[in-house]
Amino acid sequence: MTAEHEITLTVNGTARRVTVPGRRLLSDCLRHDVGLTGTHVGCEHGVCGCCTVLLDGQPVRSCLTFAVTVDGREITTVEGLAGPEGLSPVQRAFAECHALQCGFCTPGFLCTVTALLRENPAPTDEEVLEGISGNLCRCTGYQNIAKAVHRAAELLAEEA
Amino acid sequence: MTTKLFGEPVQRREDPRLLAGHGRYLDDLGSGALAVAFVRSPHAHARIRDIDVAPALDVDGLVAIYTWEDLPERVGRPLPLLIPHPALTHGRTAYPLARDVVRHVGEPVVMVVATDRYLAEDVCALIEVDYEPLKAVVGLEEAAHGAALVHDDVPGNVGAHLVQEVLSAAGRGAAEAIEAAPHTLAFRLDIERSASTPLEGRGVYARWDGTDLRVYSSTQTSTSVRMAIAAALGLPLPHVEVIAPDVGGGFGVKIVHPWPEEILVPWAAMLLGRELKWTEDRREHFIAAAHERGQVQHVRVGFDDDGRVLGLDVTILHDHGAYTPYGIIVPIITATQLLGPYRIGAYRVEFSAVYTNTVQVTPYRGAGRPQGVFCMERTMDKIARYLGKDRTQVREVNFIQPDEFPYDQGMIFQDGRPLIYDSGDYPRMLRMVKELIGWDDFRPAPGRGIGIGCYVEGTGVGPYEGGHVQITSDGRVHVSTGLTSQGQGHETVFAQIAADRLGVPIERVSVVTGDTRRFGYAVGTFASRAAVMSGNAIALACAKVREKALRIAGDALEADPADLTISEGLVHVAGSPSASIPLSTVAVLANPLRYAFDEETAKATQFAGTASPDRPPVAEGEEPGLEGRGYYSPIRSTFAAGMHAAIVETDPLTAEIKVVRYVVVHDCGKLINPMIVEGQIHGGVAQGIGGALYERMAYDADGQLQNASFMDFLMPYATEVPRIETGHLETPSPLNPLGIKGAGEAGVIPVSAVIASALEDAEGIEIDRMPISPSELFDLRGG
Numbered sequence: 014m015t016a017e018h019e020i021t022l023t024v025n026g027t028a029r030r031v032t033v034p035g036r037r038l039l040s041d042c043l044r045h046d047v048g049l050t051g052t053h054v055g056c057e058h059g060v061c062g063c064c065t066v067l068l069d070g071q072p073v074r075s076c077l078t079f080a081v082t083v084d085g086r087e088i089t090t091v092e093g094l095a096g097p098e099g100l101s102p103v104q105r106a107f108a109e110c111h112a113l114q115c116g117f118c119t120p121g122f123l124c125t126v127t128a129l130l131r132e133n134p135a136p137t138d139e140e141v142l143e144g145i146s147g148n149l150c151r152c153t154g155y156q157n158i159a160k161a162v163h164r165a166a167e168l169l170a171e172e173a
Numbered sequence: 174m175t176t177k178l179f180g181e182p183v184q185r186r187e188d189p190r191l192l193a194g195h196g197r198y199l200d201d202l203g204s205g206a207l208a209v210a211f212v213r214s215p216h217a218h219a220r221i222r223d224i225d226v227a228p229a230l231d232v233d234g235l236v237a238i239y240t241w242e243d244l245p246e247r248v249g250r251p252l253p254l255l256i257p258h259p260a261l262t263h264g265r266t267a268y269p270l271a272r273d274v275v276r277h278v279g280e281p282v283v284m285v286v287a288t289d290r291y292l293a294e295d296v297c298a299l300i301e302v303d304y305e306p307l308k309a310v311v312g313l314e315e316a317a318h319g320a321a322l323v324h325d326d327v328p329g330n331v332g333a334h335l336v337q338e339v340l341s342a343a344g345r346g347a348a349e350a351i352e353a354a355p356h357t358l359a360f361r362l363d364i365e366r367s368a369s370t371p372l373e374g375r376g377v378y379a380r381w382d383g384t385d386l387r388v389y390s391s392t393q394t395s396t397s398v399r400m401a402i403a404a405a406l407g408l409p410l411p412h413v414e415v416i417a418p419d420v421g422g423g424f425g426v427k428i429v430h431p432w433p434e435e436i437l438v439p440w441a442a443m444l445l446g447r448e449l450k451w452t453e454d455r456r457e458h459f460i461a462a463a464h465e466r467g468q469v470q471h472v473r474v475g476f477d478d479d480g481r482v483l484g485l486d487v488t489i490l491h492d493h494g495a496y497t498p499y500g501i502i503v504p505i506i507t508a509t510q511l512l513g514p515y516r517i518g519a520y521r522v523e524f525s526a527v528y529t530n531t532v533q534v535t536p537y538r539g540a541g542r543p544q545g546v547f548c549m550e551r552t553m554d555k556i557a558r559y560l561g562k563d564r565t566q567v568r569e570v571n572f573i574q575p576d577e578f579p580y581d582q583g584m585i586f587q588d589g590r591p592l593i594y595d596s597g598d599y600p601r602m603l604r605m606v607k608e609l610i611g612w613d614d615f616r617p618a619p620g621r622g623i624g625i626g627c628y629v630e631g632t633g634v635g636p637y638e639g640g641h642v643q644i645t646s647d648g649r650v651h652v653s654t655g656l657t658s659q660g661q662g663h664e665t666v667f668a669q670i671a672a673d674r675l676g677v678p679i680e681r682v683s684v685v686t687g688d689t690r691r692f693g694y695a696v697g698t699f700a701s702r703a704a705v706m707s708g709n710a711i712a713l714a715c716a717k718v719r720e721k722a723l724r725i726a727g728d729a730l731e732a733d734p735a736d737l738t739i740s741e742g743l744v745h746v747a748g749s750p751s752a753s754i755p756l757s758t759v760a761v762l763a764n765p766l767r768y769a770f771d772e773e774t775a776k777a778t779q780f781a782g783t784a785s786p787d788r789p790p791v792a793e794g795e796e797p798g799l800e801g802r803g804y805y806s807p808i809r810s811t812f813a814a815g816m817h818a819a820i821v822e823t824d825p826l827t828a829e830i831k832v833v834r835y836v837v838v839h840d841c842g843k844l845i846n847p848m849i850v851e852g853q854i855h856g857g858v859a860q861g862i863g864g865a866l867y868e869r870m871a872y873d874a875d876g877q878l879q880n881a882s883f884m885d886f887l888m889p890y891a892t893e894v895p896r897i898e899t900g901h902l903e904t905p906s907p908l909n910p911l912g913i914k915g916a917g918e919a920g921v922i923p924v925s926a927v928i929a930s931a932l933e934d935a936e937g938i939e940i941d942r943m944p945i946s947p948s949e950l951f952d953l954r955g956g
Contacts (some may be wrong), residue, residue: 014178034291036291037291044200044201045204048198048204049193049194050194050198050200050201051193051194051196052194053198053372053373053421054200055372055373055421055455055881055883056455056882057454057455058455058882058883058884060882060883060884061372061883063372074860089927090193090194091192091193091194092193092195094193094194095193097379100189100192100193104192104193106735107188107192108184108185108188108189108192109184111184111185111849112852113188113191113192113660113664114422114661114852114856115371115372115373115419115420115421115422115659116188116191116192116196116419116421116660117189117196117198117371117372117373117421117422117660118372118421119191119192120194123192142891142892143892145891146890146891147890148890148891148894149372149664149883149888149890150372150858150891151371151372151422151424151856151859151860151888152422152660152852153852153855153856153859154855154856154857154858154859154892154894154897154920155855155859155890155891155894156355156855156896156897157852157855158891
């Protein structure tokens with residue numbers, strides 16, 4: 014009933030060829046076709062930000078993106094944030110500052126914050142709040158997430 | 174002992190996997206499973222005339238369609254009423270799939286199984302259900318009026334009616350005490366609905382191998398889900414295992430069990446012989462899970478010139494939605510916890526829990542307390558305003574004093590036991606919170622106000638929890654407990670307790686929760702009880718293991734166990750670390766062997782010369798292995814407390830409300846991990862801010878939830894939550910060995926009361942409802 018399309022996505026540096034119907038969401042494609050379940054789905058209407066991934070470096074809602082529309086593009090998911098030496102500075106800052114509780118929204122925040130700090134390595138308090146204000150978290154009250162963004166900026170500067 | 178861990182801000186053990194994207198939440202499991210979706214009622218109240226599945230039968234990938242008529246008798250019964258109560262005279266629960274009548278939008282009517290979720294939803298869209306719409310009962314007062322009924326056999330829509338009355342010291346009832354009081358006030362308060370709204374919804378994944386059923390559920394109670402499934406499906410308990418994997422938040426809603434889906438998915442998995450999975454979507458969570466909070470309260474209070482409450486009479490109308498699976502726990506908690514840190518002269522509380530054609534009401538973080546605290550704290554503010562006194566002064570004259578503990582409030586609490594507070598120091602807490610916010614120096618100005626709210630929270634309710642601790646021959650410590658985790662950091666705090674008690678580095682300790690394969694007896698995670706209940710149970714299990722380890726090591730070292738201690742995983746004579754034996758070796762010796770598996774285990778084999786030939790290898794009354802089990806079952810609940818204060822600013826033109834400062838002083842007894850406790854408070858306050866200013870369930874007159882999405886239900890983002898300043902007071906609980914009281918729900922409880930108090934101060938207008946939006950404030954100002 015729906016035509017299948019063969020597409021190639023570069024996910025975390027690896028080319029993945031998948032066959033998907035036109036209506037397949039990128040979030041479902043990553044989770045169920047590529048098998049990377051770290052990207053979470055909290056609302057499927059683009060509000061909560063849990064499903065945020067980096068598309069050619071820019072944060073996007075993978076639940077509002079059809080997989081076929083990103084054929085040939087580069088995607089980074091939470092699984093691709095850590096380097097060979099272990100967790101990235103942003104990930105380490107989140108642990109250090111207790112910026113996660115249940116962890117469900119965390120992959121979306123990590124992708125968002127990674128992009129934010131790439132663009133603005135030393136954000137002000139206001140810029141941090143603005144930067145994370147598109148992601149919902151029901152556990153932490155955000156205070157420690159904001160703290161972790163500043164801490165990540167410090168770690169990135171130290172390790173640059 | 175090794176470095177003390179109890180009380181330290183130890184980094185969370187669960188974080189590395191969650192940060193790397195390696196958490197395993199429900200929908201991350203069962204990649205090959207068939208997908209389940211449901212046709213849900215679009216009507217709030219309707220009779221089902223006919224269900225026609227024919228138009229859907231040609232969908233490629235369809236596996237099965239079930240309606241109530243397809244269910245065997247046992248599976249098709251109404252879901253259990255989990256907490257019966259004598260006052261719940263008309264308890265009603267739903268059928269797993271609707272039978273004849275639907276009573277709220279979202280009630281499941283048809284279950285569909287297909288090869289993929291997209292296809293399952295295609296099938297749902299093609300199934301035609303013919304409904305005869307009935308009059309929907311929406312809103313508390315319409316329900317109480319009783320002209321239209323939610324359940325034909327529940328007159329007046331009243332599911333439960335309960336009165337509790339505590340006489341004054343002079344033996345007066347509340348009505349008489351209020352009548353005789355120098356001053357009286359009467360008023361009405363309105364509290365809106367909200368909901369737990371975890372970012373991960375519910376979900377169930379089941380597999381059946383012909384003999385054994387394994388079910389994964391995003392639940393707050395895997396042991397109870399297991400018992401419910403075994404009962405509904407007629408399976409012997411040992412053949413059912415239930416696992417709560419990583420759970421993406423709970424906040425109360427996931428304590429409800431069994432959900433229809435928790436019965437239906439395993440049943441169909443057995444019938445089809447295939448793995449099945451259902452993952453709830455966001456709209457389903459809004460219309461088919463549970464809500465809370467909605468109440469109307471009528472209050473009469475009598476007091477003296479100092480503001481001392483002589484009599485208090487509260488009548489509560491509680492919205493229970495369409496069903497009462499969790500009994501009347503929420504209004505019972507409102508009625509009892511309303512008393513807060515105060516000694517009230519005479520108190521009478523009466524509630525009616527009424528049915529409406531809306532989503533059922535079960536506990537959401539705070540569980541009835543935010544409503545009770547809103548009532549009592551509004552009362553205190555109104556008394557102060559009437560007498561022209563400082564609001565903290567009025568609270569102070571009513572406080573229970575530190576030398577009055579244990580303090581008996583004379584009521585029956587939610588656990589069926591007396592409402593007796595174990596410990597606390599409310600006057601000191603008030604001094605702390607006033608100092609933290611600068612209460613005495615605050616100068617009110619138009620559009621700028623300060624507010625306060627106090628509460629007591631019954632935590633750590635029974636009946637029990639257990640813990641199992643095993644040290645294996647590699648020296649690792651394996652801790653398991655039956656209750657579940659939804660982000661509270663149990664893997665960390667329970668490891669802290671075990672590492673401390675056993676004298677091992679925390680890196681060697683691992684903790685498993687919510688897996689019935691590892692621990693089968695438990696109640697669940699709710700009511701801020703996990704640290705109190707499982708924490709103490711694990712400490713007791715550790716004591717047994719420690720005692721056994723010292724005994725075995727004593728034999729090996731030819732030392733008196735009383736002279737031995739354990740540190741860094743080594744058992745040694747206190748003060749003489751040279752004579753020592755590692756716990757790994759003690760674990761080997763604890764399990765006499767015939768066969769060796771490696772060098773270490775060879776020490777326990779029969780020719781190794783490590784066991785006395787004159788005694789049986791396993792002495793009478795002993796068990797092999799270095800492990801132990803402990804259970805903690807308290808006589809009654811512990812009582813944590815807190816006081817919050819806030820400064821708000823309002824815009825003179827737009828009535829926009831900004832929380833400028835928010836401070837919390839909190840007493841949860843001994844802190845296991847202050848970093849985690851603060852995190853719990855932050856999250857609770859954020860949910861409280863949502864309840865105070867933004868969140869409501871916008872039902873229209875037909876019972877349609879108009880804001881069932883994250884676009885329209887306004888959960889706070891980072892931009893809406895103020896920075897929270899915290900202070901801790903520790904009055905250890907005398908009821909349990911660790912002296913802890915629990916902290917999970919604390920943050921949320923008084924927030925609506927605090928914000929109302931501050932708004933009232935800023936605006937000079939009485940605030941008698943929650944939440945309050947800028948447009949409502951604008952209207953209250955007179956436009």
